[in-house]
Amino acid sequence: MKNWTTRNLVAxxxxxxxxGVAEMSLxxxxxxxxxxxxxxxxxxxxxxVALTGYSFVPxxxxxxxIGVVAALLKAFSVGSVVFSPMLAIVAEAILAELALALxxxxxxxxxxxxxxxxxGLWSFCHPFVGQGLLGGKSMGSIYSRLIEGGAKLxxxxxxxxxxxxxxxxxLHVVGGAVAGILALGLGxxxxxxxxxxxx
Amino acid sequence: xLRERLGTAGSFGCLFAVLVTACAxxxxxxxxxxxxxxxxxxxxxxxxxxxxxxRTLWTFVIVLLGSGALWLxxxxxxxxxxxxxxxxxxxxxxMAVRALAIMLATRGLAASTSPGELAGxxxxxxxxxxxxxxxxxxxxLPALERSSGRTWDTLRMRxxxxxxxxxxxxxxxxTVMSNALRRAxxxxxxxxxxxxxxxxxxxxxxxRGALDGPLLATLAVGLALAVVWR
Numbered sequence: 001m002k003n004w005t006t007r008n009l010v011a012x013x014x015x016x017x018x019x020g021v022a023e024m025s026l027x028x029x030x031x032x033x034x035x036x037x038x039x040x041x042x043x044x045x046x047x048x049v050a051l052t053g054y055s056f057v058p059x060x061x062x063x064x065x066i067g068v069v070a071a072l073l074k075a076f077s078v079g080s081v082v083f084s085p086m087l088a089i090v091a092e093a094i095l096a097e098l099a100l101a102l103x104x105x106x107x108x109x110x111x112x113x114x115x116x117x118x119x120g121l122w123s124f125c126h127p128f129v130g131q132g133l134l135g136g137k138s139m140g141s142i143y144s145r146l147i148e149g150g151a152k153l154x155x156x157x158x159x160x161x162x163x164x165x166x167x168x169x170x171l172h173v174v175g176g177a178v179a180g181i182l183a184l185g186l187g188x189x190x191x192x193x194x195x196x197x198x199x
Numbered sequence: 200x201l202r203e204r205l206g207t208a209g210s211f212g213c214l215f216a217v218l219v220t221a222c223a224x225x226x227x228x229x230x231x232x233x234x235x236x237x238x239x240x241x242x243x244x245x246x247x248x249x250x251x252x253x254r255t256l257w258t259f260v261i262v263l264l265g266s267g268a269l270w271l272x273x274x275x276x277x278x279x280x281x282x283x284x285x286x287x288x289x290x291x292x293x294m295a296v297r298a299l300a301i302m303l304a305t306r307g308l309a310a311s312t313s314p315g316e317l318a319g320x321x322x323x324x325x326x327x328x329x330x331x332x333x334x335x336x337x338x339x340l341p342a343l344e345r346s347s348g349r350t351w352d353t354l355r356m357r358x359x360x361x362x363x364x365x366x367x368x369x370x371x372x373x374t375v376m377s378n379a380l381r382r383a384x385x386x387x388x389x390x391x392x393x394x395x396x397x398x399x400x401x402x403x404x405x406x407r408g409a410l411d412g413p414l415l416a417t418l419a420v421g422l423a424l425a426v427v428w429r
Contacts, residue, residue, distance in 0.1 A: 006395055009328055010387040013335035014379045018338065021343055033266050052376065069336045070330065186372065195375050
């Protein structure tokens with residue numbers, strides 16, 4: 001962070017605040033209502049914001065900084081569950097950062113999609129870490145709830161475990177990748193808008 | 200006055216203690232978190248009690264109770280034709296208690312510390328630049344709230360999300376982001392004019408209070424007991 005400019009930091013603050021606001025408002029409501037795929041929705045929104053931020057500040061550590069800012073803001077959230085989403089935000093930011101580091105260079109479609117996909121995949125794995133390892137719930141019960149929920153959501157037979165798992169993983173990966181690609185387009189549009197001076 | 204003898208570290212300690220207690224203790228024991236938040240607010244942050252006038256707060260509590268009764272447990276009684284669960288209602292109640300505790304403590308911290316102090320604290324624990332970034336982000340929250348409210352009002356006047364939803368959503372997102380970036384530009388110019396830089400900046404000064412040490416020690420012992428009791 002040492003050679004980052006003030007403008008870089010302020011831009012990251014903007015995108016961190018946007019992700020944080022989304023988590024504090026939409027995330028809190030979705031988690032309270034226990035809607036299906038809340039993790040994927042919030043991961044998609046987060047990646048849309050964070051990767052748009054990366055297209056403005058294409059430096060190593062930018063997405064992680066945005067994630068840490070959002071996680072700190074989430075600590076001030078009104079919802080009753082705070083630590084687990086905070087952990088999810090930071091984990092998604094780290095995975096996205098890794099994917100962008102692998103891709104290297106300026107923001108391009110493939111690394112952005114990979115970053116979104118990895119973050120989306122984390123939202124699939126997160127219940128096992130957040131509720132299992134940290135919350136103390138048994139892995140078996142989390143797994144069976146995941147399969148039951150997936151079967152209901154996808155209208156599949158609960159016995160077709162591998163099909164349900166594959167469909168859920170695919171859904172999360174594709175959802176995240178789409179968020180990454182959309183972020184690139186959004187970043188370009190935003191840059192054009194700012195250059196043109198349109199509010 | 201007690202609150203004048205509490206510094207930044209003490210205020211953060213209060214929030215941290217309530218957060219950990221709320222997360223560590225489930226069920227009826229969540230009341231302890233609310234009790235702790237009430238005592239700390241009464242002693243150090245009376246301004247936090249302003250949240251009881253917030254309609255949003257009570258709507259949120261009602262949503263938690265309602266969603267608990269509707270979805271969190273097996274239905275065992277009916278309100279008219281709606282099946283409700285008493286165990287779900289109780290689970291929703293404990294969620295609401297934890298949420299109230301966290302909101303009270305958060306409001307207490309917000310009333311007693313500034314984003315600058317928050318930034319100063321983070322800079323001191325080795326996160327150079329991050330403190331400034333978080334400070335700016337916290338400062339931006341009210342502006343973002345206003346900007347998104349106005350954007351939504353404008354979209355609603357143009358027909359809302361009834362038709363061309365994708366385009367309207369994209370326009371809304373773009374407008375909120377570009378407004379925020381414009382405001383960020385102003386902040387960056389102001390910060391640069393004051394000579395701010397990641398390398399040359401010194402952490403912002405923190406308030407120190409005579410009660411910081413004793414309060415933090417008491418809270419640490421209390422937290423250890425709460426974790427063991429869990």
